Amino acid sequence: MTAWTWRFEKADGTEVQPAVQPEEFTTQGDAESWIGEHWKALLEGGADQVRLFEENTEIYGPMSLQAAEA
Numbered sequence: 001m002t003a004w005t006w007r008f009e010k011a012d013g014t015e016v017q018p019a020v021q022p023e024e025f026t027t028q029g030d031a032e033s034w035i036g037e038h039w040k041a042l043l044e045g046g047a048d049q050v051r052l053f054e055e056n057t058e059i060y061g062p063m064s065l066q067a068a069e070a
Contacts, residue, residue, distance in 0.1 A: 004031040004054055008047040009062060019045020028052070028059070039065050 004025040008018045020038045025031035031052060035042075042050070043065040051061025 001026060002054055004028055004052065004059075006031065006035060007051040007053060007061070008042060009049050009051065010046070011048040013062070016046050018042055018047055028054070 004027065006018075006022055008016050010016055020041050022034060022038075025034065035050060047065060049062035049064050051063070052059045
């Protein structure tokens with residue numbers, strides 16, 4: 001079974017521990033839904049950006065957790 005995981009980083013790419021502990025996800029959609037629900041807590045906890053991995057392959061990132069400027 002494929003595992004989808006998030007890596008949590010500061011703006012400079014340094015890995016940080018997330019404020020909300022994620023699970024291993026079985027689909028990309030589940031992983032993206034989870035980040036959509038928890039991004040504010042992750043940002044408040046010190047993560048500035050995330051990267052999504054399928055097993056050891058980076059799918060995309062870095063993706064900022066900062067709200068878009070209006």
